[in-house]
Amino acid sequence: MHLPVILRVTGILLTLFSLVLLVPVLVALIYDEDTIQTFALAFAITLVSGLMLSLFQRGNRELRSGDGFLITALFYIGLGLFGAIPIYLAESIDANFTDAAFESLSGLTTTGATVLTGLDQLPKSILFYRQSLQWLGGMGIIVLAVAVLPMLGIGGMQLYRAESPGPVKDSKLTPRITETAKALWYLYLGLTVACAMGYWVAGMDLFDAICHSFSTVAIGGFSTHDASIGFFANPAIEGVAIVFMIFAGINFGLHFIVWHRRDPRLYWNDREVRLYLSMLAVVTLVVCWVLVSNPGSTQSPIRDGIFQAISVATTTGFTTSNFSLWPSVAPILLIFAAFSGGCAGSTAGGIKIIRVLLIGLQGMREIKRLIHPNGVFSIKLGAQRVPDRVIEAVWGFFSVYVLVFFTMVSLLMLISPLDFTTAFSAVAACLNNLGPGLGDVAVNYASLPAACKWLLILAMMLGRLEIFTLLVLLTPAFWRR
Amino acid sequence: MKILILGAGQVGGTLAENLANEAFDITLVDNNATVLDELRDKLDIQTVHGSGSHPDVLRRAGADDADMLIAVTSSDEVNMVACQVCYSLFRTPTKIARIRSSSYLDREGFFSKEHMPIDVLINPEEVVTTNIRQLLEHPGALQVLDFADGRVQLVAVKAYYGGPLVGQELRFLRQHMPNVDTRVAAIYRRGRAMIPEGNTVIEADDEVFFIAAREHINAVMGELRRVERPFKRIMIAGGGNIGVRLAQAIEPFFSVKVVEYSKARCEELADTLHQSVVLNIDATDRERLLEENIEQCDAFCAVTNDDEVNIMSSLLAKRLGVRQVITLIGKPAYVDLVQGGDIDIAISPQQATTSSLLSYVRRADVAAVHSLRRGAAEAIEAIAHGDAKTSKVVGRAIGDIELPTGTTIGALVRGEQVLIAHDDVVIETDDHVIMFLVDKRQVTAVERMFQVGLTFF
Numbered sequence: 001m002h003l004p005v006i007l008r009v010t011g012i013l014l015t016l017f018s019l020v021l022l023v024p025v026l027v028a029l030i031y032d033e034d035t036i037q038t039f040a041l042a043f044a045i046t047l048v049s050g051l052m053l054s055l056f057q058r059g060n061r062e063l064r065s066g067d068g069f070l071i072t073a074l075f076y077i078g079l080g081l082f083g084a085i086p087i088y089l090a091e092s093i094d095a096n097f098t099d100a101a102f103e104s105l106s107g108l109t110t111t112g113a114t115v116l117t118g119l120d121q122l123p124k125s126i127l128f129y130r131q132s133l134q135w136l137g138g139m140g141i142i143v144l145a146v147a148v149l150p151m152l153g154i155g156g157m158q159l160y161r162a163e164s165p166g167p168v169k170d171s172k173l174t175p176r177i178t179e180t181a182k183a184l185w186y187l188y189l190g191l192t193v194a195c196a197m198g199y200w201v202a203g204m205d206l207f208d209a210i211c212h213s214f215s216t217v218a219i220g221g222f223s224t225h226d227a228s229i230g231f232f233a234n235p236a237i238e239g240v241a242i243v244f245m246i247f248a249g250i251n252f253g254l255h256f257i258v259w260h261r262r263d264p265r266l267y268w269n270d271r272e273v274r275l276y277l278s279m280l281a282v283v284t285l286v287v288c289w290v291l292v293s294n295p296g297s298t299q300s301p302i303r304d305g306i307f308q309a310i311s312v313a314t315t316t317g318f319t320t321s322n323f324s325l326w327p328s329v330a331p332i333l334l335i336f337a338a339f340s341g342g343c344a345g346s347t348a349g350g351i352k353i354i355r356v357l358l359i360g361l362q363g364m365r366e367i368k369r370l371i372h373p374n375g376v377f378s379i380k381l382g383a384q385r386v387p388d389r390v391i392e393a394v395w396g397f398f399s400v401y402v403l404v405f406f407t408m409v410s411l412l413m414l415i416s417p418l419d420f421t422t423a424f425s426a427v428a429a430c431l432n433n434l435g436p437g438l439g440d441v442a443v444n445y446a447s448l449p450a451a452c453k454w455l456l457i458l459a460m461m462l463g464r465l466e467i468f469t470l471l472v473l474l475t476p477a478f479w480r481r
Numbered sequence: 482m483k484i485l486i487l488g489a490g491q492v493g494g495t496l497a498e499n500l501a502n503e504a505f506d507i508t509l510v511d512n513n514a515t516v517l518d519e520l521r522d523k524l525d526i527q528t529v530h531g532s533g534s535h536p537d538v539l540r541r542a543g544a545d546d547a548d549m550l551i552a553v554t555s556s557d558e559v560n561m562v563a564c565q566v567c568y569s570l571f572r573t574p575t576k577i578a579r580i581r582s583s584s585y586l587d588r589e590g591f592f593s594k595e596h597m598p599i600d601v602l603i604n605p606e607e608v609v610t611t612n613i614r615q616l617l618e619h620p621g622a623l624q625v626l627d628f629a630d631g632r633v634q635l636v637a638v639k640a641y642y643g644g645p646l647v648g649q650e651l652r653f654l655r656q657h658m659p660n661v662d663t664r665v666a667a668i669y670r671r672g673r674a675m676i677p678e679g680n681t682v683i684e685a686d687d688e689v690f691f692i693a694a695r696e697h698i699n700a701v702m703g704e705l706r707r708v709e710r711p712f713k714r715i716m717i718a719g720g721g722n723i724g725v726r727l728a729q730a731i732e733p734f735f736s737v738k739v740v741e742y743s744k745a746r747c748e749e750l751a752d753t754l755h756q757s758v759v760l761n762i763d764a765t766d767r768e769r770l771l772e773e774n775i776e777q778c779d780a781f782c783a784v785t786n787d788d789e790v791n792i793m794s795s796l797l798a799k800r801l802g803v804r805q806v807i808t809l810i811g812k813p814a815y816v817d818l819v820q821g822g823d824i825d826i827a828i829s830p831q832q833a834t835t836s837s838l839l840s841y842v843r844r845a846d847v848a849a850v851h852s853l854r855r856g857a858a859e860a861i862e863a864i865a866h867g868d869a870k871t872s873k874v875v876g877r878a879i880g881d882i883e884l885p886t887g888t889t890i891g892a893l894v895r896g897e898q899v900l901i902a903h904d905d906v907v908i909e910t911d912d913h914v915i916m917f918l919v920d921k922r923q924v925t926a927v928e929r930m931f932q933v934g935l936t937f938f
Binding site: 374 | 744747748750751752755758759760761762769772773
């Protein structure tokens, strides 16, 4: 453990992030809003803090594997807090610091749970800022940093590993980690531009199109309207959202390979994508069926069923209709679907399809072992063997995930008088980076007590950093080594 | 003909022995002097000690005037380099190499004059695998041999009581199956060959070799024995090169279990095979085999690299109730031992390889040669050239051709057409003539028949 180096890198990252605060200033200038001061102040605070950390710490040691976890965790915490400054300072929002931090981290972790109401009346620069937080959190701001900061080149892999989701984290797409990070961000940028164009053509105005493209490809779920996508009441927009949510839920490494080889068939050859698409299809069918057989729950059961199923199952969290009021099997099924989430290496949250797949395959293997006591079976994805080490890690991850989930639900009910549905769905929605829950948190998290919000902030970070990155910091062994 | 053989392993050694007995000049190259000395004492061949791919070693071995190079060392790379060296430095006309790794074989156009000049690729494991696969596709067959790219097959079966034709004269075959054309090429009764005539009576336990178009094989087999239901469950003992290839080839069609002794190898097998069940048990462990329901298996293929294990596990499997056992046996002495006992079919990898090479050393234009009955008999697919004046076969009816004793013509392949040989069929030029030689010593006479007379030029 070499704190100066870690603080220095964190400082550099913070300095980099401060530049992000300049974009809303631009938006404020365009729309002639009075938030310029707010963002300028937030920019100054972040920049100075970042520079202080980076300049006054000495040490040029390389990053080691443990350092990556700490930097990533520190950075997300720091970023969440510094990112909360503009929301806290903004005059148009009456938010205490807890709410501001909740909003900021909900953005950065691509959860999309909000404590703000009256979004439609807020200044556009603030709205844009919220969306851009999600966009940065989607592909991972650390991956971005690795891409643009050459000094992170050598230790970059440690950081990249700590932030990127999925069970196999050593896969580089190109020989150099910076090139990999760049490739991922170019893809991400390309997808965002395509999505924005799609929204624009489908009928959004340019500002909304850009803002929603940010939260769509990041699988975030923030909107510039209280009614979310439902505000537009436009099937074409919903269609664009569905397509890009599905796309963003696929491994970006796979997108890269498909782009590289110009062969879209590779999507279908990938077992994870196949399972992902089939699970989406099954969830959608069941939800639509439930809605059709219970008329009255929504006006257009098929359209809302499809949109809501895709939105929740990919952990995006856009809404066109309040699905928490649907017949109870539908919302519960959707929350469960969010647990499996998207593919590894995508911007989606949840446990990740690949882990669900591996757990399923492992279960099949145990059955085969019972039938053939002397049989030797290996778990394969395509033609490639999955090492037992990975299977163990997946099981470890899964059990800790479940454990964390139940602990949090219990804690939440312990410290506040929430009913079970609310507590259960709030933790599920935050841990899976989904956003909207059921019960009291179906639309908005504003009514929760402050302690609950902090707990849910923790859940969001655990979910985004896939638990172990954060959990490893809480073990004494990490600090003692 | 001067032939250079690189590698004095199992294949190289057997090949040298077989070819030396056929009056070829053999030079054997290997980097193990002990093995070479042994073979030189036993066989009438020249030996050179050294690495098979080095030009100086090849020159010493007489590569300058060799007609053929057969590279069968254990390394694909040495074999490939040796062929390249012989092509570039010595201009050797025919280069044959054993290439095992499918990574090389998968690339089309790689083995061409411009890139890697190898004329013929042989792969003993592939040959054995194909053999076993064909046997599994025809339950009850003792041997299935392809001619004319598989359009015609020569099949050996044992006649049983209950077969409609058993106890009948051969000419009833026509009446029994008016739609199916076939020709019985040879009958072995108690180990002695008989040339079949129209009035020959098939007895039970006769080993009958017949030739027919591929789609008719099962119908003919049904005449000689009860119709067997197709195989479904196959157990393969031994996960070596042959075991893996075999499992890969048949796993889409059969339910396959692979039994392998080594745990580490099992893990590799589990990675390469997709549908097969890999079992980490000893192929001779009766209790474990019973646990895996061996009695339900239709066929048991023992293909470990250990003859003794193959034989013992096959005997055990047969005793436990497997319908058919197929056993890989390397040592010729063992083949004689087990023949006719509990083991249904013994396959010799060396014989299979030799067969596939023989077609390249024959003097006539020969498309395929299969060595049968441990090399005593031979089936040849020769191509007839010339015209009625220059050739002894072209333009004549089969009944008029004077064949060497013990030789029968089984079928003709003319383009895409398969003609079963009857006395009135006239051979045309470029016909593929499939013959069965009960006695291999007649090969020279047959070769002479198919060589075109001098006036052709």
